[in-house]
Amino acid sequence: MSKTNFTRRTAIGLGLAVALLPASVQADTLDTIKQRGKILIAIDVSHPPYGMLDDKAKETGSDVETANLLAKDLGVPLEIVQVSGANRVPFLLSGKADIVIASFSITEERKKVIDYSRPYGVIPVVIAGPTNEKIKQANDLDGKTIAVARGTTADIELTKVLKPVSGARIVRYEDEATTNTAVATGQQNIFAAALSTANEVRDANPAKNLEVKMTMAAYPMAIGLRKKDDALRDWVDNWVTANLKNGKLNEIYKKYFKSDLPAEMME
Structure with missing residues (x-):
C-alpha cells in the first residue's frame, strides 16, 4: 500500500x-x-x-x-x-x-x-546500519532495503528522504518489535527508527556492528x-x-x- x-x-x-x-x-x-x-x-x-x-x-x-x-x-x-x-x-x-x-x-x-x-521532550529519528555501510546521505541508500515500523514518524521521514531515490526499497513491519526482530535476524541490516530504538537494537545485537548513519528529523514529543x-x-x-x-x-x-x-x- x-x-x-x-x-x-x-x-x-x-x-x-x-x-x-x-x-x-x-x-x-x-x-x-x-x-x-x-x-x-x-x-x-x-x-x-x-x-x-x-x-x-x-x-x-x-x-x-x-x-x-x-x-x-x-x-x-x-x-x-x-x-x-x-x-x-x-x-x-x-x-x-x-x-x-x-x-x-x-x-x-x-x-x-x-x-x-x-x-x-524530543525524538530524533535516524537511519542506522552496519559500520561497513557507507551511508551519509539519501543517495547512498540507492539499491538498498530499509526496514521501518509502519505509520511511525520514522516511516514518515524515511518516505520523504527516499522519494527521489528510485532504487531504494522500504520494508514496512507492523510494529517496532517486529522491525527490530527483522534486523536482529538479518532480514534487513539497515533500518529507520527513533534514536532510542536504534541504540537499543545496536546494544542488543553487538555482533551486527550497528551505528547511526544519519539523522532525518527531530520531532517534538x-x-x-x-x-x-x-x-x-x-x-x-x-x-x-x-x-x-x-x-x-x-x-x-x-x-x-x-x-x-x-x-x-x-x-
Missing part, C-alpha cells in the same frame, strides 16, 4: 472514530477523571526506554515516570492502558484512555484528529488529548510548563537519554 493510500485510509478511519465517539467520552474529561478517582493514561510498554517491563513485569521507563508524576500532581491514582504505536490514537478517540503519553511525536496528520499538549477537551488540555499545558521550569521533566529525560532537553524547551 502506498503511503498516500495508507494516510488517507488512516485519516478516514480516525475521522469515523471521532464521529462515533460516545457523548460521555466527549464530555469534560478533567471532571470525569476526578469523579472516577483515577486517570487512564495510554503507554506503549514495548518501546524502551520510553516504556518497558522490568524483571518483575512492572511498567517502567521515561513515559511511565512522566505519567506517574502527572497523576500525582493531579491528585489521582494512575491506571496504565497498554497500547502499541499503531493503536495509540484509536484508544484515545474511543475513550479507552484519557490521554496518551507514549513517545508521541507531533505530526501534521495526527493534529487533524487529536490535540497535543505543549512539547515536553507531547501528550496526546482528544479535540475539544479544553479544560484538560489547559491543565496539562500548565503542568508541562511548571515541570519544565522546575526541572522534573528534564530529570526524567536525562535519566533515560543521558542528555538534557533543549534549553529553549525549558524556557
